[in-house]
Amino acid sequence: MKPDDRLDNGSLADLYGRPGFLIRRAHQITSALFAEETDDLAITSTQFGMLIALQGGISIDQASLARLLGLDRSTTGLVVTNLEERGFIERKTDPGDRRRRMLTITPAGEAIRAQAETASRRSQARALDVFSEDDAAAFVRLLGHFVDAFNTSIRTPITDA
Secondary structure (H helix, E strand, O other): OOHHHHHHOOHHHHHHOOHHHHHHHHHHHHHHHHHHHOHHHOOOHHHHHHHHHHHHHOOEEHHHHHHHHOOOHHHHHHHHHHHHHOOOEEEEEEOOEEEEEEEEEOHHHHHHHHHHHHHHHHHHHHHHOOOOHHHHHHHHHHHHHHHHHHHHHOOOOOOOO
């Protein structure tokens, strides 16, 4: 079967019109745009999200950070270790509970976060530039509504720390 035949019989056309497929492709596209804009910084969007959550001197434990960003424990552990190895965050023992390690952003982490913020805004602008201003606002509002509607029904909900 040629690719055109699959489109003609509707199987791929049906797939390409499914919300899950479109959301996955949109994620791939926005991730690629972010990677292009931050290429010289060598930072991922997940790392950037963690640095945003820790900016301004916030100190929280790893599990709370995971809940704020809707990440699973293993992903959070890997990303935190990477950020710590690069000198962007520190883990310190919580004086109130010696079993708990608190995460804080370092000056180097704050600097890379600020640089990535500028790059992230460029990637967001590129992603939304395909829409009119009103459509871009509606698109973001609808995505937010979708995420809010299903947030608590998945394994990694976003919750307050």
